[in-house]
Amino acid sequence: MTMTKAIFEGKVYPSEQVVSDNPEYREASKKSDQMMRKLEKDLDKSEYEMVEEVLDEQAIMSDCQNLEFFKCGLAIGMVLREESEEMLKRLYGVGCSCVKTTEENPV
Numbered sequence: 035m036t037m038t039k040a041i042f043e044g045k046v047y048p049s050e051q052v053v054s055d056n057p058e059y060r061e062a063s064k065k066s067d068q069m070m071r072k073l074e075k076d077l078d079k080s081e082y083e084m085v086e087e088v089l090d091e092q093a094i095m096s097d098c099q100n101l102e103f104f105k106c107g108l109a110i111g112m113v114l115r116e117e118s119e120e121m122l123k124r125l126y127g128v129g130c131s132c133v134k135t136t137e138e139n140p141v
Contacts, residue, residue, distance in 0.1 A: 041108075 040046050054060070074082050 035045075037046070070085075073085055077085065
């Protein structure tokens with residue numbers, strides 16, 4: 035299976051597989067866990083469940099937004115690739131190597 039097919043069939047889940055090693059992320063995660071434990075102690079069960087539900091909905095929103103960012107980045111990357119291929123064709127002609135040098139185009 036190609037990566038493109040896996041992406042579009044929803045078989046690639048970077049948000050579930052990648053854990054950031056960014057110290058800022060790790061600190062925020064630690065603080066979030068601490069605050070959730072405090073809320074669990076301070077709130078009654080129904081209030082705490084509401085907090086969890088809000089966080090679940092925010093996670094869904096974040097996943098949707100991240101997917102849109104990914105799709106936008108992928109689309110931009112594909113357009114950039116097409117544009118660079120067209121540029122190389124204009125500079126060097128079809129089938130020519132981009133490392134080929136000429137007096138007009140000393141690469």
